[in-house]
Amino acid sequence: xxxxxxxxxxxxxxxxxxxxxxxxxxxxxxxxxxxxxxxxxxxxxxxxxxxxxxxxxxxxxxxxxxxxxxxxxxxxxxxxxxxxxxxxxxxxxxxxxxxxxxxxxxxxxxxxxxxxxxxxxxxxxxxxxxxxxxxxxxxxxxxxxxxxxxxxxxxxxxxxxxxxxxxxxxxxxxxxxxxxxxxxxxxxxxxxxxxxxxxxxxxxxxxxxxxxxxxxxxxxxxxxxxxxxxxxxxxxxxxxxxxxxxxxxxxxxxxxxxxxxxxxxxxxxxxxxxxxxxxxxxxxxxxxxxxxxxxxxxxxxxxxxxxxxxxxxxxxxxxxxxxxxxxxxxxxxxxxxxxxxxxxxxxxxxxxxxxxxxxxxxxxxxxxxxxxxxxxxxxxxxxxxxxxxxxxxxxxxxxxxxxxxxxxxxxxxxxxxxxxxxxxxxxxxxxxxxxxxxxxxxxxxxxxxxxxxxxxxxxxxxxxxxxxxxxxxxxxxxxxxxxxxxxxxxxxxxxxxxxxxxxxxxxxxxxxxxxxxxxxxxxxxxxxxxxxxxxxxxxxxxxxxxxxxxxxxxxxxxxxxxxxxxxxxxxxxxxx
Amino acid sequence: xxxxxxxxxxxxxxxxxxxxxxxxxxxxxxxxxxxxxxxxxxxxxxxxxxxxxxxxxxxxxxxxxxxxxxxxxxxxxxxxxxxxxxxxxxxxxxxxxxxxxxxxxxxxxxxxxxxxxxxxxxxxxxxxxxxxxxxxxxxxxx
Numbered sequence: 001x002x003x004x005x006x007x008x009x010x011x012x013x014x015x016x017x018x019x020x021x022x023x024x025x026x027x028x029x030x031x032x033x034x035x036x037x038x039x040x041x042x043x044x045x046x047x048x049x050x051x052x053x054x055x056x057x058x059x060x061x062x063x064x065x066x067x068x069x070x071x072x073x074x075x076x077x078x079x080x081x082x083x084x085x086x087x088x089x090x091x092x093x094x095x096x097x098x099x100x101x102x103x104x105x106x107x108x109x110x111x112x113x114x115x116x117x118x119x120x121x122x123x124x125x126x127x128x129x130x131x132x133x134x135x136x137x138x139x140x141x142x143x144x145x146x147x148x149x150x151x152x153x154x155x156x157x158x159x160x161x162x163x164x165x166x167x168x169x170x171x172x173x174x175x176x177x178x179x180x181x182x183x184x185x186x187x188x189x190x191x192x193x194x195x196x197x198x199x200x201x202x203x204x205x206x207x208x209x210x211x212x213x214x215x216x217x218x219x220x221x222x223x224x225x226x227x228x229x230x231x232x233x234x235x236x237x238x239x240x241x242x243x244x245x246x247x248x249x250x251x252x253x254x255x256x257x258x259x260x261x262x263x264x265x266x267x268x269x270x271x272x273x274x275x276x277x278x279x280x281x282x283x284x285x286x287x288x289x290x291x292x293x294x295x296x297x298x299x300x301x302x303x304x305x306x307x308x309x310x311x312x313x314x315x316x317x318x319x320x321x322x323x324x325x326x327x328x329x330x331x332x333x334x335x336x337x338x339x340x341x342x343x344x345x346x347x348x349x350x351x352x353x354x355x356x357x358x359x360x361x362x363x364x365x366x367x368x369x370x371x372x373x374x375x376x377x378x379x380x381x382x383x384x385x386x387x388x389x390x391x392x393x394x395x396x397x398x399x400x401x402x403x404x405x406x407x408x409x410x411x412x413x414x415x416x417x418x419x420x421x422x423x424x425x426x427x428x429x430x431x432x433x434x435x436x437x438x439x440x441x442x443x444x445x446x447x448x449x450x451x452x453x454x455x456x457x458x459x460x461x462x463x464x465x466x467x468x469x470x471x472x473x474x475x476x477x478x479x480x481x482x483x484x485x486x487x488x489x490x491x492x493x494x495x496x497x498x499x500x501x502x503x504x505x506x507x508x509x510x511x512x513x514x515x516x517x518x519x520x521x522x523x524x525x526x527x528x529x530x531x532x533x534x535x536x537x538x539x540x541x542x543x544x545x546x547x548x549x550x551x552x553x554x555x556x557x558x559x560x561x562x563x564x565x566x567x568x569x570x571x572x573x574x575x576x
Numbered sequence: 577x578x579x580x581x582x583x584x585x586x587x588x589x590x591x592x593x594x595x596x597x598x599x600x601x602x603x604x605x606x607x608x609x610x611x612x613x614x615x616x617x618x619x620x621x622x623x624x625x626x627x628x629x630x631x632x633x634x635x636x637x638x639x640x641x642x643x644x645x646x647x648x649x650x651x652x653x654x655x656x657x658x659x660x661x662x663x664x665x666x667x668x669x670x671x672x673x674x675x676x677x678x679x680x681x682x683x684x685x686x687x688x689x690x691x692x693x694x695x696x697x698x699x700x701x702x703x704x705x706x707x708x709x710x711x712x713x714x715x716x717x718x
Contacts, residue, residue, distance in 0.1 A: 131591075131592040131593065131643050131645070132592060134592075135592050137592070143591075143592050143619070144592070145645075145648050146591075146644070146645040146647060146648025146649065147591065147592055147643055147644055147645040147648070150643065150644035150645070151643055151644060215594070219594050219595075220594025220595075220596060220618055221594045222594075259597070260595075260596070260597045261597045261600070261601070347597075350692065350693050351691045351692045351693045352693050384672075384691075384692055384693075385672070385674060386644070386672070386674070459597075460597075460600035460601070460604070463597050463600060463601050464600070464601050464604040464605070467601050467605070467696055471695065471696055471697065477693070479693075480693045481695070488675075494674070496674075497644075499644065499645075499648075568617070569617070569618070571615075571617075572600070572615075573600070573603055573613065573614075573615040
């Protein structure tokens with residue numbers, strides 16, 4: 001295999017730890033030592049100290065202050081290894097895409113919400129699907145009871161897709177779909193929709209999340225065993241590389257890893273490990289890395305510890321670029337640039353004093369922008385309760401517009417570049433990422449880590465440690481463990497989706513589709529899809545035929561369930 | 577108070593919901609508080625949850641859902657327990673549960689229904705109290 005060398009991460013780690021020059025700074029610079037002894041310590045002896053030994057939430061130990069000797073040279077924006085941003089002029093050239101994650105209820109309701117956001121200045125679409133869709137079930141399945149349309153839009157046939165995109169020109173808008181286990185089916189539906197409107201496949205731009213590794217690690221929206229999902233992803237990769245050059249066939253996602261409890265450092269490390277796993281998948285499929293890697297995109301969480309988040313984004317870019325070039329032999333600049341979408345953290349939003357969430361989201365959005373994001377979703381303040389109301393979603397969008405148009409932070413590229421603290425913290429994050437990558441390699445890689453419950457355990461441990469810090473007051477959540485108010489004060493109105501009405505409407509449409517379609521055509525398409533699966537032939541053309549014949553999502557997903565069974569995750573609790 | 581055996585709790589997520597952060601945090605907290613904890617895993621149907629609870633002789637079933645399906649899945653667990661005549665097993669809930677649903681669930685006998693931001697100690701103490709109550713009911717029915 002070209003370029004894939006074992007032991008690379010350990011060697012990188014050694015370089016960083018051992019190097020005297022470059023990024024090898026770990027000790028205390030003489031300036032700081034002198035200042036501490038002569039100035040700080042006498043001062044503290046006289047006035048007292050409020051806190052000692054502070055750490056970032058990822059556990060990086062912090063000093064009081066950073067000095068020139070702490071900061072390495074981050075290079076220039078748009079230049080390898082892209083610490084300061086993937087493009088030379090960043091937001092001076094083009095604003096980040098304001099992409100609000102939306103969808104609820106019926107396709108009709110979602111179509112209205114999408115058009116509402118576009119009319120208020122949203123610049124990219126982002127579709128949220130409901131739980132049955134995410135798990136590959138039709139709305140009339142028993143497990144779907146009580147949850148159809150609650151957390152996203154319900155989609156089970158091409159008909160639903162047509163309604164969602166009514167009046168929306170798919171040749172001009174870029175669409176992101178947060179879909180994973182059934183990603184190949186939803187991609188097929190989007191292609192079928194474009195085909196029926198005469199839009200060339202090559203014109204379609206957007207993203208399917210498709211990242212199953214993080215599902216096994218954190219979000220747990222899986223259907224089949226990991227190897228089966230990886231193979232379907234490989235088919236998507238090959239198909240998109242050939243026919244949809246503007247489509248990001250995967251968005252390697254740290255968001256869910258973080259929201260499940262990981263620290264910023266774990267988020268970056270595990271996500272990059274997943275990203276490299278997909279790269280190895282492509283190389284193993286016999287493709288040249290530069291053929292497919294340019295369309296790999298990322299999705300990160302933007303949390304509340306502003307500067308640690310900025311450092312995380314900057315470090316992730318450096319690690320990706322460096323390993324892509326050195327370990328995987330990529331030469332095309334587009335393969336080296338880590339482009340990402342960011343979403344403000346849902347976990348940091350509180351049920352208590354919900355309006356405070358507006359402030360949190362603004363600061364988290366600022367972190368994403370200062371960290372150089374390409375695309376951003378800002379959470380609405382009511383999301384600790386339910387899917388946002390239209391007004392709350394608009395306010396969240398306005399938050400981005402204020403940051404873009406009023407604050408001036410987008411005027412200069414990487415405005416925090418050269419900050420002694422940010423550069424030092426970026427180096428620490430990078431080092432921590434290499435340490436995790438090395439450990440993952442030692443335990444046998446990402447898939448082995450999933451089977452052993454390694455990631456799941458690490459994340460559950462971090463989540464619990466954070467709760468304990470909150471309990472001890474070492475970490476503060478305003479309104480939760482400090483500045484509390486009696487319950488019920490400042491309560492807000494939030495959106496209620498009626499799952500039984502949504503289900504009724506969706507089942508009615510589904511039954512109509514079933515009545516009007518050509519049953520034989522469906523059966524034949526499904527059987528050709530099944531054959532392709534078994535023969536290890538690319539399934540995408542067969543999936544497109546199946547959705548065009550109006551096969552349902554569940555019918556298609558059931559083919560795989562029959563062949564490969566459902567995945568049951570290892571028992572994490574016993575090993576916690 | 578609990579004799580020789582500590583409170584025994586079965587945690588479960590009875591719906592299409594992979595958000596398991598809270599349940600793992602709670603599992604660790606209950607364990608650190610000296611309880612015996614079992615986890616039924618994801619997507620466990622209510623029938624199976626009750627099956628496990630009876631077979632494992634637990635005092636409390638703790639249910640968690642963040643996907644909005646609590647008004648469908650939680651009451652099913654209670655109904656099946658009643659059908660099996662097991663009112664000596666307590667049921668508590670948690671997740672993204674709006675106040676209105678909280679009251680409705682409470683009326684069915686599902687207590688707690690803790691939302692995000694609830695202090696861990698509050699949940700642990702509530703489960704301990706419900707376990708004690710369940711244990712007493714078990715003893716009085718012998």
